[in-house]
Amino acid sequence: MNAPASHSMPSAAASPLDMRGRPLRDLRLSVIEACNFRCPYCMPADRVPDDYGFDSATRLSFDEIETLVRGFAQLGMHKLRLTGGEPLLRKNLPTLIQRLARIPGLDDIALTTNGSLLAAQARALREAGLGRITVSLDAVDPARYRDMTGGRGEIGHVLAGLEAARAAGFESIKINCVVERGINDDQVLPLVSHFRGTGHVVRFIEFMDVGTCNEWSRDRVVPSAELRDRIAARWPLRALEANYRGEVASRYAFEDGQGEVGFVSSVSAPFCGDCHRARVSADGRLYTCLFAGEGHDLRPALAGGVDALRERVSSVWTRRRDRYSEMRDAAGASRKHVEMFLIGG
Ligand SMILES: C[S@@+](CC[C@H](N)C(=O)[O-])C[C@H]1O[C@@H](n2cnc3c(N)ncnc32)[C@H](O)[C@@H]1O
Ligand code: SF4
Numbered sequence: 515m516n517a518p519a520s521h522s523m524p525s526a527a528a529s530p531l532d533m534r535g536r537p538l539r540d541l542r543l544s545v546i547e548a549c550n551f552r553c554p555y556c557m558p559a560d561r562v563p564d565d566y567g568f569d570s571a572t573r574l575s576f577d578e579i580e581t582l583v584r585g586f587a588q589l590g591m592h593k594l595r596l597t598g599g600e601p602l603l604r605k606n607l608p609t610l611i612q613r614l615a616r617i618p619g620l621d622d623i624a625l626t627t628n629g630s631l632l633a634a635q636a637r638a639l640r641e642a643g644l645g646r647i648t649v650s651l652d653a654v655d656p657a658r659y660r661d662m663t664g665g666r667g668e669i670g671h672v673l674a675g676l677e678a679a680r681a682a683g684f685e686s687i688k689i690n691c692v693v694e695r696g697i698n699d700d701q702v703l704p705l706v707s708h709f710r711g712t713g714h715v716v717r718f719i720e721f722m723d724v725g726t727c728n729e730w731s732r733d734r735v736v737p738s739a740e741l742r743d744r745i746a747a748r749w750p751l752r753a754l755e756a757n758y759r760g761e762v763a764s765r766y767a768f769e770d771g772q773g774e775v776g777f778v779s780s781v782s783a784p785f786c787g788d789c790h791r792a793r794v795s796a797d798g799r800l801y802t803c804l805f806a807g808e809g810h811d812l813r814p815a816l817a818g819g820v821d822a823l824r825e826r827v828s829s830v831w832t833r834r835r836d837r838y839s840e841m842r843d844a845a846g847a848s849r850k851h852v853e854m855f856l857i858g859g
Contacts, residue, residue, distance in 0.1 A: 538586070543594060557664075632649065647688075654708045692721055
């Protein structure tokens, strides 16, 4: 999706660099804190009440989100991903997307969803200007899938959502699977087998120590190299070049031409040096790292309009030094992390 020709594009020179020389290229924006699932690695049901996040008192309005995205775009952000909680629970999301799609400088709007509500919304999302969809799916076996969603998900709904998305014209649909040893690592080969040759790209994500409530331990992380070897033993693989600098997934093609598979290895091979990503929670807090403890409240600046917002973000970004993933094991690394469901992955 391209900006209309009548808008002037923000210059790349306007983009601030952080203390490690990294520009701001990418924004992950949560549009809602609530979720209809309770995946144990993200929002365990015994820690997060069912009605969590449905109170919209502090949630940014569509006007505020549009101001925010305009400000970020003027700083050089050109890739936007909407997330949550579950973003498809946000009412009138296609209307928001339509407004964002007109913002100059934005050349990619994507969505990460659990897919449960996608079948009914795929066409409206596409028509509004959404460019790409990522669907999270941690198992193909229906009972295992249900367990992975905290007893809330029906795999049939997600598969119907994928079909509807394809029919609506989404071409490069990614399927994200978080792998936990002893929990769902037996689902890796079935997932590959199910999606090979369909055009969808499955990406396996190492279980991360985000948040405070998922009882993360290193023993439950399956390093990507191990998964890659398991898959390659069955379907030989060939490494592919990254699509662009800073791409977080390493990509492999099936030698037999049946598509590709990806791995996101933020535990075994951290990629902080190339991290150009900011995250904003649904209540307007800016996090400069997935593992940050504290966010920066953007709401006062937002009230002052695009210029004030841009200045505030720039002042935070130019002071950014984070590289938590690379320091995970170092003494003194922060142990207080924002919850994943607040910043959306
Ligand atoms: C927080 S969810 C929000 C969007 C939507 N509800 C979904 O599940 O796609 C975004 C992504 O974060 C991933 N995620 C959540 N907790 C994680 C963890 N501890 N380690 C790795 N990925 C995680 C999810 O699997 C999902 O793909
Ligand atoms: S991973 Fe997504 S679907 Fe699962 S609990 Fe977290 S926000 Fe909800």
